Amino acid sequence: MKKGRFQCKDIPALFILKWMWTNRARGLVRCTWFQQSTPDLPSLRDLLPVELFPDKLVLAKMGNLIRRGLVSGCVCGCRGDFTLTDAGISILQRTGWLAKSLLRPLLYLTPSSPAPSPDPAS
Numbered sequence: 224m225k226k227g228r229f230q231c232k233d234i235p236a237l238f239i240l241k242w243m244w245t246n247r248a249r250g251l252v253r254c255t256w257f258q259q260s261t262p263d264l265p266s267l268r269d270l271l272p273v274e275l276f277p278d279k280l281v282l283a284k285m286g287n288l289i290r291r292g293l294v295s296g297c298v299c300g301c302r303g304d305f306t307l308t309d310a311g312i313s314i315l316q317r318t319g320w321l322a323k324s325l326l327r328p329l330l331y332l333t334p335s336s337p338a339p340s341p342d343p344a345s
């Protein structure tokens with residue numbers, strides 16, 4: 224944050240990558256740079272409030288992720304077509320978040336084991 228304004232570094236890369244993965248898990252591989260998401264094309268613009276994160280800033284962040292090879296797409300202001308790259312996915316794998324997010328649906332199906340109750344006698 225500088226003079227009350229957000230900077231690129233204030234937008235965590237993982238925040239964007241996780242969002243992109245969540246879309247991808249729903250079969251939506253790309254996200255765009257439209258003002259409004261559509262059912263089959265989520266918009267990055269909808270992810271961050273424009274009052275706090277102006278277009279220029281979010282596109283700069285995406286440019287940063289593209290340079291780091293984590294995302295592919297275009298930041299010229301066109302529709303963007305941002306896509307997670309293998310490198311972006313492997314970052315999520317390394318944080319362990321991806322494994323947890325993949326397991327989550329399974330966790331709902333398994334009956335939860337009773338919480339171990341502390342034994343006051345011991």
Ligand SMILES: [Zn+2]
Nearest residue numbers: 297299300301
């Ligand atoms: Zn472009």
